[in-house]
Amino acid sequence: SLKTKTAVVTGSTSGIGLAIARAFAAEGANVVINGFGKADDIEAARSAIEAEYGVRAHYSNADMSKPAEIETMINEADKAFGSVDVLVNNAGIQFVSAIEEFPAEKWEQIVAINLSSAFYAMKAVIPGMKARGWGRIINTASAHSLVASPFKSAYVAAKHGIAGLTKTAALELATHKITVNCISPGYVWTPLVEAQIPDTMRVRGLTKEQVINDVMLKGQPTKEFVTVDQVAALAVFLCSDGASQMTGANLSMDGGWTAQ
Ligand code: NAD
Numbered sequence: 001s002l003k004t005k006t007a008v009v010t011g012s013t014s015g016i017g018l019a020i021a022r023a024f025a026a027e028g029a030n031v032v033i034n035g036f037g038k039a040d041d042i043e044a045a046r047s048a049i050e051a052e053y054g055v056r057a058h059y060s061n062a063d064m065s066k067p068a069e070i071e072t073m074i075n076e077a078d079k080a081f082g083s084v085d086v087l088v089n090n091a092g093i094q095f096v097s098a099i100e101e102f103p104a105e106k107w108e109q110i111v112a113i114n115l116s117s118a119f120y121a122m123k124a125v126i127p128g129m130k131a132r133g134w135g136r137i138i139n140t141a142s143a144h145s146l147v148a149s150p151f152k153s154a155y156v157a158a159k160h161g162i163a164g165l166t167k168t169a170a171l172e173l174a175t176h177k178i179t180v181n182c183i184s185p186g187y188v189w190t191p192l193v194e195a196q197i198p199d200t201m202r203v204r205g206l207t208k209e210q211v212i213n214d215v216m217l218k219g220q221p222t223k224e225f226v227t228v229d230q231v232a233a234l235a236v237f238l239c240s241d242g243a244s245q246m247t248g249a250n251l252s253m254d255g256g257w258t259a260q
Helices: 015-026 039-053 067-081 104-132 153-176 191-204 208-216 228-238
Strands: 006-009 030-034 057-060 086-089 135-140 178-185 250-253
Touching: 006 015, 006 067, 015 030, 015 039, 015 086, 015 135, 015 228, 030 039, 030 067, 039 057, 057 067, 067 104, 086 104, 104 135, 104 153, 104 178, 135 153, 135 228, 153 178, 178 228, 191 208, 228 250
Parallel strands: 006 030, 006 086, 030 057, 086 135, 135 178, 178 250
Antiparallel strands: none
């Protein structure tokens, strides 16, 4: 159980992050959700967590590309709840282009949001975790932390970076009862993925089944999407006593993608 614990989950107004925040709340944790979106939708997600699980949920609008806002988010969480015991660095964006046409500002933005934000958030939470002698840091990496795909240079570089940062932090914190791991999903069924289907059907002249099996799940041997709840279940396990000797690991949940 995560009762008496506080979890900050970045990029949790939708998709994987929201599922993780909800799963932590179901375990009794107070949570801070973060990310962008329509104010009404965010408030609905926040209040639903409080109503369904009887915990407190705060929202931070911190922009993960801005180090000062990341520090403020952690300080505010600490002030509101008394500690930050679990940090999930999950915010992430994608951009697809050949390197020679890849806009420099997109590269900088992806490296800032998908990689550097985890460094700044860790920097802010580690002193408190050390003082309390307990902590869990979970980074949402990707199959792209282990293998590459063309035209995703910034994303693949940032995710490989997250895998390295995870290992380094795990070693630094190994004797402090603070574990640091990353989760590497393959294709996860999220609203974002679902929304890409009609466009891909039109552009490539394919049926929905063809888009799913021959394009999206081409490299995923199970031919099934990972679900956000499956990723969240792994995050909950990583916070349990059973996972206290797991640190520095890069845990794949990719339907066999990276076994090939
Ligand atoms: P999503 O778009 O549903 O969620 C991304 C979240 O990050 C949203 O809450 C968004 O508002 C937030 N965000 C974006 N920019 C931000 C910023 N500057 N500051 C703060 N928040 C910001 O996508 P998702 O699929 O749930 O992705 C979550 C994580 O999982 C990402 O790191 C992504 O790379 C990773 N991932 C996703 C898949 C997949 O197939 N969906 C696979 C592997 C890894």
